[in-house]
Amino acid sequence: MSDQQPERVARESKRSRGGSAPTIYDIAKLAGVNPSTVSRALSQPGRINVKTEERIQAAAKELNYRVNPIARALPTGRTNTLGLFVADITNPVIFGIVRGAERAAADAGYTLVVAESQESGEREATAIERVMPSVDGLVLATSRLADTQIKQIAARKPVVVINRELEGVTGILPDVERGVDQLVAHLAELGHRSIAYVSGPETSWVSRRRWEALLAAAPKRGMTIVEIGPGVPTLDGGTAAISRVIASGVTAVVAFNDLMAIGLLRVALERGIAVPSQLSIAGFDDIFGSDFTAPALTTVRAPLIEAGERAVRHLLSRVSPQSDDRRVDVEALLPTELVVRGSTGHPLPGAGD
Amino acid sequence: MSDQQPERVARESKRSRGGSAPTIYDIAKLAGVNPSTVSRALSQPGRINVKTEERIQAAAKELNYRVNPIARALPTGRTNTLGLFVADITNPVIFGIVRGAERAAADAGYTLVVAESQESGEREATAIERVMPSVDGLVLATSRLADTQIKQIAARKPVVVINRELEGVTGILPDVERGVDQLVAHLAELGHRSIAYVSGPETSWVSRRRWEALLAAAPKRGMTIVEIGPGVPTLDGGTAAISRVIASGVTAVVAFNDLMAIGLLRVALERGIAVPSQLSIAGFDDIFGSDFTAPALTTVRAPLIEAGERAVRHLLSRVSPQSDDRRVDVEALLPTELVVRGSTGHPLPGAGD
DNA sequence: GCGAGTTTGTCAACCGGTTGCCAAATGATG
């Protein structure tokens, strides 16, 4: 029976009436070879006779062929896509991470899916669940998930977390001590003897780390330090803390992040507190806009773009080991550094008393 | 011949040794039905006997089944993914758009792919080409592509452009006149008689529109207006324009966007020019941080989150018509409004002469 | 000129769903 390839014929005829994108079958027909040969020619250069390969390439160009990533992903399981999950995409701390990640992914020919959990662990879990099957790996930048949840996810797909330490999961971490030491030294040099730390969310690993680093550094310089918080990591979280800061009698306050620091700065100025002479203020991250304030904000800069880049590059090295010769150094902590601007200065004699 | 289902058997046995995610075949086996029945039960509730459907649901739950979006996308062509393309993800104007788009997409169960062209039309074209087959539609937020290129893309997939007017392509546009009228009226009221507009990139549709609106509004209030530019839409672009602004002798300057306005503000203060008494400065967009400056920036706010939301919602209505009853009103322009802060004020007598 | 070793390209299964078609089962009706 001439059961040749009825369905194939049907397909060709359907295809020939244009419309949808060209497939390797179209190329195969045009070049007079088998579809699998086309597939090899396109994805494994050298596997095929040069002459044939050229013919196929020509046909592909003529049809303006683009490989269909979805069709390719199905049998291979490789989607050439990475997922980036952030808690709040409008938080300027995120921008740098997103940019670095996007750039590193695009450079490697990968697509980046960005999802925002809007500070909700539940939303985050849902989004991850949905995206999981169609990505090769995930970057969790400011996860609101519990450690165990993250570990479960990491057991299914390669995961990199940023600013979080988790056993068995690669973390991109800042060298908190470095910047904090610089900051504390800077404040000590200016003549401050007492600091307050306005902390961020209770669950924030970063906030704890910053506090611990301050707690270790301050006594070494003969300074006292108190913690005020926890608070929400926003402008409002900063403004809300001002009373307690003032009540504490310190001459310098370090906020969990720049947003809170700016909130503090604003409300301090509103209340007629001179910055920095009556109260020095410093933040963390050096976000966009932190030099817009008057006085501009002293802050401990974190290399956010590099964090995003490194996270993605590490993920790529795990996803496609051959891709990059130079392995990403995940172990090394990201260097943080103090950026001195106008919001810190010598305390007035008697300030803070 | 008992050619029963040799391959299926092989598959099952492979699958049974765990590892990969459960499939509808696993569910089918567990529930004792055909895979196609499982597919129907899961994607067309009601098509199947209630009793059977329940059994399948139970099996799915037991196996913790998640539909594989890639496998689903292949035969249907629907990926449940949208693409968002921006020129510069660190530009604060973008943040709102991204957030609005992400939220609207997530709410509809869609995944958002974000790609950054880094101001390069070529990169943008490449990224679009790569992502195109795996998205159901695209939002171009700050495209650097030529009109004809965009039209070609729009012919292949649903496209929505933001802040750009293009025949045959849906555009989400701001009501520029509204905010500009308010701004010009505000300046006139303060006593200004001459304005300069520091324009953005030559190719920017928005910059042209803003200039046209100013050009129309200023004379109505008996004010003169000059254009200075084009310039790059960044802080540096603003600072670079200061000499020409001063030379023009105006008492008020309106910058293409907030970044340029802040650049102008900074360099003006550095040069000892009092703001606003010697020079009033205003911007556009009301980006994050535009109220951090001293004085805070007067600006024409654009509802960016809504722009992103509306873009995606419109796209969704085209992609899955049944999804939403209420159609998105794309025609309506997004209302812009003046936000008065400290950077505009009465000109000093003799200022600008 | 012939057998061994390589290269090249074809066959067909497969990834995990979706869906048109149809037969069996069920239910309604006379």
Next chain:
DNA sequence: CATCATTTGGCAACCGGTTGACAAACTCGC
């Protein structure tokens, strides 16, 4: 109880690539 209409669910093709196995064609040495 027979007949016809309606559900219900199975079969198999299909989406567009990838890839292991293998046969045909080609190369080479003796």
